[in-house]
Amino acid sequence: MPSSIRISPNVSFEKASGKVRGACPHDCPDTCALLTTVENGVAVKVQGNPAHPQTGGVLCTKVSRYTERSYHPDRILQPLKRVGPKGSGKFETVNWDAALGEIAGRLQAIAQRNPEAIVPYSYAGTMGLVQSESMAARFFNKLGASLLERTICSAAGGEGLVQTLGGKVGMKVEFFAEAKLILIWGSNSIASNLHFWRYVQEAKRQGAKIICIDPRRTETAEKCHEHIALRPGTDAALALGLMHELIVNDWLDHAYIESHTIGWPLLRERALLWNPERVAEVCGIPAEQVRSLARDYGQCFAKGEPAAIRLNYGMQRVHGGGNATRAVACLPALTGAWRHRAGGMLLSSSGTVPVNRAALQRPDLLAGRQPRLLNMISIGDDLLRESSAAFGPKIEALIVYNSNPVAVAPESGKVVQGFAREDLFTVVLEHFQTDTADYADFILPATTQLEHWDVHGAYGHTDVLLNQPAIAPVGQARPNTEIFRGLAARMGWTEPCFLEDDETLCRTAFSHPDGDRVDFNELLDKGFATLPVPDAPFAEGRFPTPSGKCEFFSARLAAQGLDGLPNHVPNHEAAGSSASYPLAMISPPARNFLNSSFVNVKSLRDIESEPVLEIHADDALARGISTGTVVKVFNQRGNYRVKAEVSARARPGVVHGLGIWWRKLGLDGTNVNQLTSQQLTDLGHGPVFYDCLVEVQAEVQADTAPAS
Ligand SMILES: Nc1nc2c(c(=O)[nH]1)N[C@H]1C(S)=C(S)[C@@H](COP(=O)(O)OP(=O)(O)OC[C@H]3O[C@@H](n4cnc5c(=O)[nH]c(N)nc54)[C@H](O)[C@@H]3O)O[C@H]1N2
Numbered sequence: 001m002p003s004s005i006r007i008s009p010n011v012s013f014e015k016a017s018g019k020v021r022g023a024c025p026h027d028c029p030d031t032c033a034l035l036t037t038v039e040n041g042v043a044v045k046v047q048g049n050p051a052h053p054q055t056g057g058v059l060c061t062k063v064s065r066y067t068e069r070s071y072h073p074d075r076i077l078q079p080l081k082r083v084g085p086k087g088s089g090k091f092e093t094v095n096w097d098a099a100l101g102e103i104a105g106r107l108q109a110i111a112q113r114n115p116e117a118i119v120p121y122s123y124a125g126t127m128g129l130v131q132s133e134s135m136a137a138r139f140f141n142k143l144g145a146s147l148l149e150r151t152i153c154s155a156a157g158g159e160g161l162v163q164t165l166g167g168k169v170g171m172k173v174e175f176f177a178e179a180k181l182i183l184i185w186g187s188n189s190i191a192s193n194l195h196f197w198r199y200v201q202e203a204k205r206q207g208a209k210i211i212c213i214d215p216r217r218t219e220t221a222e223k224c225h226e227h228i229a230l231r232p233g234t235d236a237a238l239a240l241g242l243m244h245e246l247i248v249n250d251w252l253d254h255a256y257i258e259s260h261t262i263g264w265p266l267l268r269e270r271a272l273l274w275n276p277e278r279v280a281e282v283c284g285i286p287a288e289q290v291r292s293l294a295r296d297y298g299q300c301f302a303k304g305e306p307a308a309i310r311l312n313y314g315m316q317r318v319h320g321g322g323n324a325t326r327a328v329a330c331l332p333a334l335t336g337a338w339r340h341r342a343g344g345m346l347l348s349s350s351g352t353v354p355v356n357r358a359a360l361q362r363p364d365l366l367a368g369r370q371p372r373l374l375n376m377i378s379i380g381d382d383l384l385r386e387s388s389a390a391f392g393p394k395i396e397a398l399i400v401y402n403s404n405p406v407a408v409a410p411e412s413g414k415v416v417q418g419f420a421r422e423d424l425f426t427v428v429l430e431h432f433q434t435d436t437a438d439y440a441d442f443i444l445p446a447t448t449q450l451e452h453w454d455v456h457g458a459y460g461h462t463d464v465l466l467n468q469p470a471i472a473p474v475g476q477a478r479p480n481t482e483i484f485r486g487l488a489a490r491m492g493w494t495e496p497c498f499l500e501d502d503e504t505l506c507r508t509a510f511s512h513p514d515g516d517r518v519d520f521n522e523l524l525d526k527g528f529a530t531l532p533v534p535d536a537p538f539a540e541g542r543f544p545t546p547s548g549k550c551e552f553f554s555a556r557l558a559a560q561g562l563d564g565l566p567n568h569v570p571n572h573e574a575a576g577s578s579a580s581y582p583l584a585m586i587s588p589p590a591r592n593f594l595n596s597s598f599v600n601v602k603s604l605r606d607i608e609s610e611p612v613l614e615i616h617a618d619d620a621l622a623r624g625i626s627t628g629t630v631v632k633v634f635n636q637r638g639n640y641r642v643k644a645e646v647s648a649r650a651r652p653g654v655v656h657g658l659g660i661w662w663r664k665l666g667l668d669g670t671n672v673n674q675l676t677s678q679q680l681t682d683l684g685h686g687p688v689f690y691d692c693l694v695e696v697q698a699e700v701q702a703d704t705a706p707a708s
């Protein structure tokens, strides 16, 4: 390993053998503890750490193949410089010095005109606090580059939680095992939250009833006692309908409501507008299903048994995603479910992670400047904008790390057009030549989780984890931190914060001036540490809201001129609102990929086979489509060609384009995001990937096509 790499003062990988404790870096609620077996400096196996209760020694199929990804023959092992036209994917190797020198020179020249013309673009390729926003944030803060609003995943739900419960907080995931009723709401847990599913099975064995609320009949839905296949974007209506039934049947914990909530008379009035018939009409389900769901939830209260809701982000990628989260988050307070440790709800636990972001990211380096904030969802539009007073300077340079925007950002026709601009200077830090890397001027090889230090909080449990490097960097790869340290040095910046090594950054993450929040020695010894979170956090109220109560009515929202109460906010593209595009399309994750990561790992891609569009038999029949027919899926934003699969997983009127395939593996070099829109959610400026109307046409078979 070159001695210039400052990842840690005292790690040597030469001929190392043994087991190294780490953490899974992926954007997943489970954040598993890993054990990597190393033989003579080579990682031969990655397993779940059996000592970590949340991991229980079990990994998902994807991450158990992690060595296949790290040693993949297509891994980028040297810096690459573009030689062909933009997007041609043609590169030549260059040495690190030449690459960093030229990149720093280009950025300096742009920054002299206006540093805001430089935009960092990153998301959750790794969730590590150090390899995501530490040295990179310091670099861009010092530069004065545009800031990025990183809201492409969870922002609407997050804001809904903040406005109702006061933060990203909720039940401890392990207590779902003791619940008597579990609502799995907007989540395909078996695919995207596998370790939670173990608790569900435990509860099921103890007699719990499990109900799934999801437009798609997922592998999770088919294993539940009941499946409520509502229309996408109608969850708030369903939650209001449940409230209606709780009220008319008096399944309400009046004492809890009185002591620990605000806004009840107003919410009561709102909910009484939503009788089961109205809800059924909006959600496209039978009214009896609304009544029976309410009965199950209400009966738990009547019997003094715990009812738990596992919400996930699937239900908030629509216009009204923030309000829908607010509406669901009111339910446990109405029945006092929070009194039980196995009652209440969990969307995200990330609000409990005690990160010292200011110490990691150093916003003081902005030195009083307030750069513009660009939303990562509208990168397609923004790359095509000229300078203006409202927008600021035209984007001249884009530095992409931990993300694959050409595949994952909405309305990719525009994203591609923007990335293809010859006058745009693009640098991509990557493991592989992704759809985004194809458009780079420089690709810089980054290390994988086996090769660098990091620390991790979690959003699906309440432990924090340390990742120690198991092997030396493969080829000439460098950690993101080291790449930004190298760029800072070439910019001539001498602040000591640009010299800190990765182990120091790991220690900084949970440090606080009045004492560390996590014992770093415990992380070094065990690989994980459990945060001190009460078992039933809101049994006595004490919500982290301004009022200390569960806020049915949010004065903060009302002060912004918004509705203070949760409501059903129809989709931007609501079912039935367009004669041209009669089908609603959702594009949830495929089980064996993690967003667009792992798509290039052959053994996993073989399981997923090829991109498909799931369609209900009625919708298929009406269009002359059968399984295997190549179809054109289209709307005002573009066309996407894909094979159809007539499937009982789809309800009438809704089609599913499972994500997120690399564009270059699609039939026409496109993926489902060719059709999704750049509009935003009601709260939090989030994405609306599942709020998208389309039409589907069978493609005329080549041998029957009329001559033209
Ligand atoms: N295997 C795998 N695991 C993953 C991911 C992955 O790509 N693959 N992605 C990770 C990421 S980025 C995240 S954010 C997390 C959370 O991951 P999410 O993307 O939230 O995934 P799911 O929990 O599967 O939730 C999606 C489910 O919501 C359903 N859904 C779609 N629209 C609606 C709606 O309007 N209402 C309701 N009720 N349901 C709807 C979909 O059919 C799908 O089953 O998981 C992570 N885990």
Ligand SMILES: Nc1nc2c(c(=O)[nH]1)N[C@H]1C(S)=C(S)[C@@H](COP(=O)(O)OP(=O)(O)OC[C@H]3O[C@@H](n4cnc5c(=O)[nH]c(N)nc54)[C@H](O)[C@@H]3O)O[C@H]1N2
Binding pocket: 027, 122, 123, 124, 125, 126, 131, 152, 153, 154, 401, 402, 403, 404, 405, 408, 409, 429, 430, 431, 432, 434, 446, 447, 448, 449, 480, 587, 588, 589, 594, 595, 596, 597, 659, 660, 672, 673, 676, 689
């Ligand atoms: N249609 C549709 N689109 C969606 C979604 C959907 O459900 N439907 N889901 C959305 C959601 S929830 C999310 S979170 C986003 C996810 O979007 P992204 O966060 O962009 O996720 P990935 O596609 O996994 O791309 C991450 C990239 O980071 C790289 N990477 C991993 N680790 C490192 C590292 O240490 N250093 C560097 N330099 N690179 C690294 C990986 O190789 C990978 O190419 O996509 C969104 N897009």
Ligand SMILES: [Mo]
Binding pocket: 027, 152, 153, 154
């Ligand atoms: Mo996400």
